[in-house]
Amino acid sequence: MPQEPSALDHGVRAHAAGEARRPEAYTRRDRERRWPEPAKNPRRTAFERDRARVLHSSALRRLGAKTQVLGPASDDFVRTRLTHSLEVAQVGRELGKALGCDPDVVDAACLSHDLGHPPFGHNGERALDEVAAGIGGFEGNAQTLRLLTRLEPKTFADDGASAGLNLTRASLDAATKYPWRRGDGPARPDGTPTRKFGVYEDDLPVFDWLREGAPPGRRCLEAQVMDLSDDIAYSVHDVEDAIVGGRVDLERVRRTEEQQRVVGQVRAWYDPPVDDDALGAAIDRLVALPIWMRAFDGSRRDLAGIKNMTSQLIGRFCGAAEAATRAASGEGRLTRYAADLVVPPETLAEIVVLKGVAALYVMAPRELEPLYLSQRTIIFDLVDALLETGDRHLEPPFVADFHAAADDAARLRVVVDQVASLTDTSANQWHARLRGMLSEVF
Structure with a gap:
């Protein structure tokens, strides 16, 4: 299956070497959180707190049982999404520091970059995109933003809604690999529109906040x-x-x-x-x-x-x-x-x-192996079963989201969020546990 080129391959580089004078390295606005919080330890910078929040998140831990290229159970040597993310963070931290970036901002972004990926790697991502075609699709990078700003439990807004990790504007912007909505990105080298995007429609308020003042479609350094x-x-x-x-x-x-x-x-x-x-x-x-x-x-x-x-x-x-x-x-x-x-x-x-x-x-x-078809079948079956049974088999945080959903489209998005949160291991276990119920329903 052809893979979408990365944002790097779209040639978004070297905009304006001789741009106007550079602003302060990081301003107060860069350090702002959408929902203000008092600093618990004044000796730690806002960006150090961001990195720590990502490092201690449950979403990062789950990457240890998610496919990178080969499945995490294939042998003891192979990399998982977690070990890959740790390695990306080490590379990014050193390169960013050499250029003058705050290393904790880059580190937090690198640790975050794959949080939204579902079980079974890109195979699972394509299956969920097919399932969610009528509600704006599924994209691992948009799901990452959703996790950081909504799904990962840490902070709550004034109205009681989850604010996710409530990272600073600079760290959220750094974690946004594709800063555009679906269909608004640059064309691929062959002239066709990119399928990659970084935000779902119902996450636009926080996206608009973190992108305040940013040039449209341009990624920060x-x-x-x-x-x-x-x-x-x-x-x-x-x-x-x-x-x-x-x-x-x-x-x-x-x-x-x-x-x-x-x-x-x-x-x-x-x-x-x-x-x-x-x-x-x-x-x-x-x-x-x-x-x-x-x-x-x-x-x-x-x-x-x-x-x-x-x-x-x-x-x-x-x-x-x-x-x-x-x-x-x-x-x-x-x-x-x-x-x-x-x-x-x-x-x-x-x-x-x-x-x-x-x-x-x-x-x-x-992609020619039977395992690939089996993985896609597991994703499809889980979505069907969870939609059919309402909130009975959802985890408690997603039960609350399901009850708050206004319509069928919103309920489908909750189910997609639940399935995307699973690891390769737990997706297989859920499927085995629900297999009897699946045969009755279908």
């Missing part, structure tokens, strides 16, 4: 750092998992015909704004690096070699982006809308061909 860090971690670590799992033959990737297959996979799934020759040159550069291993036998020495390879690649990509951004925007603290992250085309090509390696040898073959 911290969100751009988060997005690049996600792409870097995704590309490098998925290849590492694939190599250790025996799904990628390192010597085979050196062959011209295999490299052509990788380029074809990149074009079919990601369609980045670089041509095929640039993609071919990128994979040539990568396999020619001294750090690129020729073989992997699972020994401790080879495991260390893989770790060195991934570490060096991360440093290569971050270093290139930092240098290009500094060249465009100068020295000093770069934050918010005072600069844009610049990713050299050669670096973008190298990142995306690594994603193509994982796609060709791991993700594309998996």
